[in-house]
Amino acid sequence: MNKQLEPPLRKAIAFLEEHGYRYAVIGGIALSQWQAVRVTRDVDIKVLVPDTDFASVRTAIRAAFPDPARTDQRPNPYIVAVMIEGVIVDFLLATPGYEEQIIQRAVQHDLGGWWVWICSPEDLIIQKVYSRRLKDWPDVEALLIKQRDHLDQKYIEYWVDQFAQALYEPDILTQYRCLVARVNALPRKS
Numbered sequence: 001m002n003k004q005l006e007p008p009l010r011k012a013i014a015f016l017e018e019h020g021y022r023y024a025v026i027g028g029i030a031l032s033q034w035q036a037v038r039v040t041r042d043v044d045i046k047v048l049v050p051d052t053d054f055a056s057v058r059t060a061i062r063a064a065f066p067d068p069a070r071t072d073q074r075p076n077p078y079i080v081a082v083m084i085e086g087v088i089v090d091f092l093l094a095t096p097g098y099e100e101q102i103i104q105r106a107v108q109h110d111l112g113g114w115w116v117w118i119c120s121p122e123d124l125i126i127q128k129v130y131s132r133r134l135k136d137w138p139d140v141e142a143l144l145i146k147q148r149d150h151l152d153q154k155y156i157e158y159w160v161d162q163f164a165q166a167l168y169e170p171d172i173l174t175q176y177r178c179l180v181a182r183v184n185a186l187p188r189k190s
Helices: 003-018 027-033 052-066 096-102 120-132 134-144 153-166 171-184
Strands: 023-026 045-049 079-084 088-096 109-110 115-118
Touching: 003 023, 003 045, 003 079, 003 088, 023 027, 023 096, 023 120, 027 115, 027 120, 027 134, 045 096, 045 109, 052 079, 079 171, 096 120, 120 134, 120 153, 120 171, 134 171, 153 171
Parallel strands: 023 115, 045 088
Antiparallel strands: 023 045, 079 088, 109 115
């Protein structure tokens, strides 16, 4: 993990834990914990919102971290973007349903003497696939390669299919399956 990200991540996690908010670190930091390294300059954290009280959680985050980030973008009620020690930290407020599972399935990782809940590799893949951003497909491929024998493909395919149907884009599942087949055809490292 980029050492510049550690202090803001620590502060964000301390805040969440102090307030009893369950969370899962996602994005580039989570990728690196699953051995799929990509340069990242921000921190992304999915936050479970108690009793779906989004307004209270937004208010608490903004009170703790009053320096806003991404002020040039249209406000999104599910994202609280703040600056912590010069780094953008995106608190992504989880909506009921699948996003709750991301947090429930998170795995604790030791980041050099301190523990953080990290998004599972399966849920990281699902999020990147349904985002439909071209820049996310290399991350999906890297995760498939690095976690090849450890992934719950049935779980991934189930949720990718759910999002493909909800978005009326069946090609998402087809594209994912093609990538899995291509990765599975690669020689295994010994």
